[in-house]
Amino acid sequence: MxxxxxxxxxxxxxxxxxxxxxxxxxxxxxxxxxxxxxxxxxxxxxxxxxxxxISQGWRLYLDQWPAGRVVQLPVAPVQGISQILVFDEDGVPNALAETDWRLDKSTSPARVRVKPGAGLPSSAVMAIEIDFTAGYGASxxxxxxxxxxxxxxxxxxxxxxxxxxxxxxxxxxxxxxxxxxxxxxxxxx
The missing domain is CATH 1.10.3230.30 (Phage gp6-like head-tail connector protein)
Known part of the structure; x- marks a missing residue:
């Protein structure tokens, strides 16, 4: 990660x-x-x-989904997730639908739970990218x-x-x- x-x-x-x-x-x-x-x-x-x-954009790279498909985001506080990309065997990115994951901001660190079977990554290194915004706000x-x-x-x-x-x-x-x-x-x- x-x-x-x-x-x-x-x-x-x-x-x-x-x-x-x-x-x-x-x-x-x-x-x-x-x-x-x-x-x-x-x-x-x-x-x-x-x-x-202050609000800033982050990208988390994963080789594969962790056990239970729950990903802890390493920076707090998380404001939201803009996209989750999963790369196939050919290196082509596929965006997960928002219905395939759920952001839990009630914990610290925040975490993302991905539905079973959604976004099966290839065996490549850094096959998953999660883009998120972290920070207390813009001011x-x-x-x-x-x-x-x-x-x-x-x-x-x-x-x-x-x-x-x-x-x-x-x-x-x-x-x-x-x-x-x-x-x-x-x-x-």
């Missing part, structure tokens, strides 16, 4: 203006760096929690405040401790970040 982001988020959960206010910056000299730190902090928070913050205000605060804390830590070799710069995360992220982390089953 391999998952890849195929559509990047259209915006960041924390705006540059919010981050500059958090850092108490008034000039524009550090704007490019602040933007890069926000993006890097968002990516780190998403990786640590196994969550997509930064859709993202829970604890995750937005995690981004601000991490970006500020990296902004303040840019030099290598100091004890604080070598600290992996700012104090309290692990507690903020722990509550939102999607457990692996």
């Amino acid at each position: 391999t998952a890849t982001r195929v559509i990047e988020p259209a915006t960041e959960p924390v705006s540059q203006a919010e981050m500059k206010a958090h850092l108490r910056l008034t000039g524009t000299a550090e704007d490019e760096l602040v933007g890069q730190l926000i993006a890097a902090a968002r990516a780190q928070v998403e990786q640590e929690t196994r969550r997509a913050l 930064p205000s859709d993202v829970p405040e604890t995750l937005r605060q995690s981004i601000r804390l991490l970006a500020a830590h990296w902004f303040e401790h840019r030099e290598a070799g100091t004890e604080l710069a070598m600290a992996s995360v700012p104090h309290g970040l692990d507690r903020l992220l722990a509550a939102s982390r999607v457990r692996l089953l």
Whole structure:
């Protein structure tokens, strides 16, 4: 099972203006760096929690259906599935009808149950593709405040401790970040 982001988020959960206010910056000299730190902090928070913050497109590749034909989607929260493709022996994709599968968003991670006999893949590697949208929504205000605060804390830590070799710069995360992220982390089953 391999998952890849195929559509990047259209915006960041924390705006540059919010981050500059958090850092108490008034000039524009550090704007490019602040933007890069926000993006890097968002990516780190998403990786640590196994969550997509702003709506983004994902593709899950499978070699075959798992036991029971129940597929756990590796990123949360799932907004919906756009298509499920199954490749035949000749490599021709066939889309499963929406009546052949059911998305269960009540669990975390979300899962898809495929009807028995629907979409029999070939023996090829990556014979199944599931395209889905994950994230809390398209707007930064859709993202829970604890995750937005995690981004601000991490970006500020990296902004303040840019030099290598100091004890604080070598600290992996700012104090309290692990507690903020722990509550939102999607457990692996």
